[in-house]
Amino acid sequence: EIVLTQSPATLSLSPGERATLSCRASQSITSYLAWYQQKPGQAPRLLIFDASNRVTGLPARFSGSGSGTDFTLTISSLEPEDFAVYYCQQRSNWPPIAFGQGTRLEIK
């Protein structure tokens, strides 16, 4: 079973700063990784799939990279609406479909 570990658990930044979120897999998942954003009281929202593909309409400040076991979600310049919890998810080896434990991006 593949385990995804996200770091840091909490990231405190200010609007306009660059955010770098990490997701590490316990074994190679090639590029089969997605990123989701979840705001309080809302369902998660798919942002990135296959490690680096943005969903339609996602602002260009969001980008994903990585392959194998190490992946990164980068938000180039934080907007107020970007502060949320972010989850990574793998689909390489299923079932089960695994999620990371989440990174909380909070306003500094």
Add this chain to the structure above:
Amino acid sequence: QVHLVESGGGVIQPGRSLRLSCAASRFSFSLHAMHWLRQAPGKGLEWVAAISSDGSQKYYADSLKGRFTISRDNSKNTLYLQMNSLRAEDAAVYYCARDMGQLWPLYYFDYWGQGTLVTVSS
């Protein structure tokens, strides 16, 4: 815009059963695999079950140990989750989600319902 609406949650005693429903609209339901996921209060996301577009293939998280059954009715554009022998640890918001792929599942979730809360308590 794709619309998914879950229902059937509530307060249920341990050991009892509950069936969740997810009404889908504004897309070709029969072309997409569908999933149930859950999120315990204050916790992360957990995938629960998946069903193929035609309902012939079903997959479950190991932790459920046969207590949950996923099904669908394509004539009614509705997804179901039958939950038996409920335990305290099953308490969560249950989400239905659409698989991003058409006909062939991709196991990414591109649309989610708003969730339905299941509370297991005596």
